[in-house]
Amino acid sequence: MTWDHFIYFAISAVLLWAAGAFFAFKEKKEKQVYAFTIGGLLVFFAFILGLWIHLERPPLRTMGETRLWYSFFLPLAGIITYARWRYKWILTFSSLLALVFTCINLFKPEIHDKTLMPALQSPWFAPHVIVYMFCYALLGAATLVAAFMLVKGTKERVFALTDNLVYVGLSFMTIGMLFGALWAKEAWGHYWAWDPKETWAAATWFLYLTYIHFRLARPLRHKFAAWLLILSFCSLQMCWWGINYLPSAQGRSVHTYNAK
Amino acid sequence: MWRKPWTMKEGFAIGLAFCVVGLLLQWGIGPIAWSLVAWPVNIILLSVYLTFIILTYALRKKVELLRWCMSYQAAVPALALASVLAVALGVMTDLSLLSHWTFVLIFAWVTTILGWISIKRIVHFRSWKRDIPFLLNHLGLFIALVTGTLGNADMQRLHMTAFRGQLEWRGIDENRQFHELPFSIRLNHFILEEYPPQPIGVDEKTGKMRYERVPKRFASDVTLFTSDGVQKDDTVDVNHPLAVEGWKIYQLGYDEMRGKESEYSILELVRDPWLPFVYTGIYMLITGAVWMFLTAGRKKKEERL
Known part of the structure; x- marks a missing residue:
């Protein structure tokens, strides 16, 4: 299976996710919600698995490949949130965001060769990136909810969901970062090197910590908290791909693999 | 204020x-x-x-x-x-x-x-x-x-250039100072595996196809001689460092001009006596993060009760 087959899987998965999101708004249609969303996830994962086999390495190296996981984890995070807290609109959010990233991959896939340099051939590689992608998905959903509240007005119940998403997202971010540190010790001899991406990851981690402590210090300052969340997500985007365009990161980051 | x-x-x-x-x-x-x-x-x-x-x-x-x-x-x-x-x-x-x-x-x-x-x-x-x-x-x-x-x-980080068949027990630090190690290393064989060459275009001068050669794996077959007289054969791979007498030995590089025919292998030697304490902190954080993931959303209810 190659990127040429992606469009068929992508369209089927997105349609299934849309159906799941639609049924979430209907009363007593929970079975359909789960069936369609999980069906979409299975279709999408089948493609990832096929690509994995075709490439003879985990598809986690290029930007296009990480976006693939991101599109997969968004509805997964959505359905877990739905199962746990029953927010009916969360699946609409997650499906829309997954659609955006699927479309980017369809129009600008950034396909690269099969090679995987020795430093990346590690059992830490897959968990490090997958955990981070899941974290990005959760925090992306939290940011969308915050932006939605800034437009429509804040509600305590909805803010509780945002906090839950941030707590779960931050725990995954911590795990992803520390897996990276443990891997770096095995691959490069030191667990932390203040590489530009690592520095930005630390700054982003501190920003999300600022958010959760701010929520505890000033629980009623909803608007400021929502803006803080949006700012933190911008920092996360910098860390994920923005750093590749930063002049100071060129050539001295161990995290820029897809630069030609 | x-x-x-x-x-x-x-x-x-x-x-x-x-x-x-x-x-x-x-x-x-x-x-x-x-x-x-x-x-x-x-x-x-x-x-x-x-x-x-x-x-x-x-x-x-x-x-x-x-x-x-x-x-x-x-x-x-x-x-x-x-x-x-x-x-x-x-x-x-x-x-x-x-x-x-x-x-x-x-x-x-x-x-x-x-x-x-x-x-x-x-x-x-x-x-x-x-x-x-x-x-x-x-x-x-x-x-x-x-x-x-x-x-x-x-933390000590030294580089060592190990030539094939020769015994080496010195490392060089970032200030170009030599340090003697409590053990010695002999490079027996340097291993280089490459991906199939990828065509990357035509050379304008010769008109021939140019190929890119990407290493898939590089590693060193070494024999370690420790201070207590023990002799051990092992392989240093990227991502698979060797541990010996408080030091870790990493595969760092080789003679890239000669590739498979490289006469030497560049190793990195790292000693970090405080690492167990740092790892204690890191594992506590990982456990705390897993805990936070499992209990997120329940805390609020408890506080209200």
Whole structure:
């Protein structure tokens, strides 16, 4: 299976996710919600698995490949949130965001060769990136909810969901970062090197910590908290791909693999 | 501002004062030379630092400032400034963050707050459900940051060029100084596996196809001779370092011009005696993060009850 087959899987998965999101708004249609969303996830994962086999390495190296996981984890995070807290609109959010990233991959896939340099051939590689992608998905959903509240007005119940998403997202971010540190010790001899991406990851981690402590210090300052969340997500985007365009990161980051 | 009780505003003012002091120190005495805190200075510093945290904690009932330091009001500005400074100094400039006084002062402020609130939780331990995750996250980060920073000066990183068939027991540090090791290494065989060559275009001069050769694996077959007379054959692979007598041996490079025919292999040797303490902190943080993921959303309900 190659990127040429992606469009068929992508369209089927997105349609299934849309159906799941639609049924979430209907009363007593929970079975359909789960069936369609999980069906979409299975279709999408089948493609990832096929690509994995075709490439003879985990598809986690290029930007296009990480976006693939991101599109997969968004509805997964959505359905877990739905199962746990029953927010009916969360699946609409997650499906829309997954659609955006699927479309980017369809129009600008950034396909690269099969090679995987020795430093990346590690059992830490897959968990490090997958955990981070899941974290990005959760925090992306939290940011969308915050932006939605800034437009429509804040509600305590909805803010509780945002906090839950941030707590779960931050725990995954911590795990992803520390897996990276443990891997770096095995691959490069030191667990932390203040590489530009690592520095930005630390700054982003501190920003999300600022958010959760701010929520505890000033629980009623909803608007400021929502803006803080949006700012933190911008920092996360910098860390994920923005750093590749930063002049100071060129050539001295161990995290820029897809630069030609 | 400055009317009691203090809020976050005072926190930002204190943080900015730290920044100004940091800039003056940077300008006055230059970057922090961490090599000066090498053993046994770091263990003395650590004892003094821990004593300072415990003594100030004991004074908290008399000094309102210390009680404020242990509140969310102090945590938020400290974390926000740490984030801003990490980006401003770390990404925008070429300086190493930990050699910059401004960052280190804010970093020390965050760490000290972590120390105080960790003691507070231990002293006022009520329920494991509430306090164990809190301590895993906060005390774990405290341990990792403090031991990682103070232990950095004791870390040795040497490069060794091992020629095939020759015994080597010296490593070279970043200042081009030789160091003798307690063991020796003999390179028996250098291994290089490559991906199938990828065509990358036509050479304009010769008109022939040019191919890109990407290494798939490179490794060294070595024999180790330890100080107690033991002889051991092993392989050093990228991502699979060898551990011997407190040192770790990493595969770093080779003669890239000659590829498979490389006569030597470049190894990196690392000794980090503080690593077990840093790892204790890291594993506490990982456990705390897993715990946070499993219990997110339940905390609020309990608080309401």
